[in-house]
Amino acid sequence: MSKIIQKVKGTRDFYPQEMAQRQWLIEKLRVASEAFGYQQYDGPCLEQIDLYAAKSGEELVKEQAFVFEDRGGDPITLRPELTPTVSRMVASMQNQLTFPLRWWSFGPFWRYERPQKGRTREFFQWNIDQIGSDSVLADAELLAVAARFFREVGLTPEHVQLHVNDRELMNTELSKIGVTDAQKPEVLRLIDRLDKLPADVWDKLVLDAGLNETQLADLKTLFENKELWRNSERLVQVFQYLDDLGESAYISYDPRIIRGLDYYTGVVFEAHETEGEFRAILGGGHYADLVADVGGKPAPGVGFAMGDVVIMLVLEKYGLLPTDSIDPKTLFMTIFDEDCLPATLALLAELRQAGFKVVMSEIDRLGKQFRYADRIGVKRVLVLGPSEIEKGLVVVKDLATGDQQKVQRKDLISVLS
RNA sequence: GUGCCUGUAGCUCAAUGGCAGAGCGCUUCACUGUGGCUGAAGAUGUUGUGGGUUCGAGCCCCAUCAGGCACCCCA
Structure with a gap:
């Protein structure tokens, strides 16, 4: 270097x-x-x-x-x-x-x-x-x-x-x-x-x-x-x-x-x-x-x-400074695989249009994607895999609590709000 | 602008003038639909920079750069 x-x-x-x-x-x-x-x-x-x-x-x-x-x-x-x-x-x-x-x-x-x-x-x-x-x-x-x-x-x-x-x-x-x-x-x-x-x-x-x-x-x-x-x-x-x-x-x-x-x-x-x-x-x-x-x-x-x-x-x-470098309300959208990409991009566009801040992941092992999400400081991660796409669902995981729920895609925006 | 102290891995710091190390962090794997926790393995580097002394310098000397402390001044 x-x-x-x-x-x-x-x-x-x-x-x-x-x-x-x-x-x-x-x-x-x-x-x-x-x-x-x-x-x-x-x-x-x-x-x-x-x-x-x-x-x-x-x-x-x-x-x-x-x-x-x-x-x-x-x-x-x-x-x-x-x-x-x-x-x-x-x-x-x-x-x-x-x-x-x-x-x-x-x-x-x-x-x-x-x-x-x-x-x-x-x-x-x-x-x-x-x-x-x-x-x-x-x-x-x-x-x-x-x-x-x-x-x-x-x-x-x-x-x-x-x-x-x-x-x-x-x-x-x-x-x-x-x-x-x-x-x-x-x-x-x-x-x-x-x-x-x-x-x-x-x-x-x-x-x-x-x-x-x-x-x-x-x-x-x-x-x-x-x-x-x-x-x-x-x-x-x-x-x-x-x-x-x-x-x-x-x-x-x-x-x-x-x-x-x-x-x-x-x-x-x-x-x-x-x-x-x-x-x-x-x-x-x-x-x-x-x-x-x-x-x-x-x-x-x-x-x-x-x-x-x-x-x-x-x-x-006095410990009064904020430590977040990214807005903790920012969402993280994983990409399950190449086949799921079109549906994922469509969901991303929809969420951003609705006013959410959403970080797009890279195509990689899901574990890596979660790790990255955790490190950049976002609090909620979305998963849209084959089974979700088939059933019209989206997985929302809260990284702080570890809780995870499956949400009807049409309800997603109101659940996230 | 004056005087003094400090500078080693990404971070915090070790190392009588004699093979440059630890903890944390980082990478990979255990874990092919899930981060943190645990375990295993791995990589850390022109010792701020440039000279000098010495068989040999992270260590001693000089210069320089940066940071810190006290002046000066001020936020």
Whole structure:
């Protein structure tokens, strides 16, 4: 055999079983999205690099995007995220769209990073946003969508939690302990990195950022205060709305949630597996403006993104992924022998016309045919041999129970239904 | 982009520098109108790739590729 060319680093093959799981996931997030009236959309996977130059953190494009020249020599980027694309789509149709927009999307993205567990170079992402609304209800709604999704896939509040915070609250609280506006970005960044650094190293970095010992102590009190949210009218409302929506079990307050991206201005949130085994499942928040940088009128909103990699690892951990790679309702039609073939093909056509999914066997020993049927995962096998043809019968065997019955051919469709 | 760990049959893993193995899976048969279960027999392979050291390398050294872990960043 000649050498098999390796797949591109950080990409994954989706064999039928993995593909079935991806389709299952898409179906679940579609249900969650559409339950709240969100509409599906998508943009191109290729974008001009200029689209990312303005916004969205220079590092993402400079160091993490796949960029190449097209044949005309123009730099093209494989989209590393969807936000700039949405911004453009909204800005260029702003006068014709009805706000607030409720949009969701699922598609591939690329980032040139070192692959590791939960992180690949090619991944899929669920993006969902409510654009053009500044209300707290919108913040609560997006959190409710996420909660609905978790329930839809079978993850309970014991498995996953949505950790919520308010950036404005943190700003205010930092001012209260005397952190200057100039110091805030660095301090917020350090809060974000809290559990990644050893305690003494973290303390030193805070002091290096210009805070004194008292402020360091105040800061620690701050992010250990699980009741801090009561100081934010917005969070009080969000939690009340989520309570009214019946989703509060999935929600918890966490003063350490900051989010790296600069454009978040209000409520921010991340979903984590409760045992802390994986990186964030999804992340998002409220932004003051999505489109100004691409030349539109200001459009505030709230949204989140969920990559496929981490959520699949979490679902696998809890045994919630489907394992069938073929629809188990699919039927299997054996072929008894050459002489029975015409009658078998006629029956196949009839069943498919009636809406059944039916796999046709190969002419072989019946035992082999059953074995194949069992291995591809179908649950019911039909046999049409000489004696059945003579008597107008079809044998239906249930592979799970081993039960087998002879059915009048005219009754077959109703028996199978 | 930085540091570290790993790479042997389809899968999970063994093998003091001295004939490359086990379990599971796979193929065939027992079983010419029936899968799973059982029994018997059989095939697993350029030890990721390319160099080097050595009488001799899966094992030691170098490079490279891939995966994993910690950074960085984030989904």
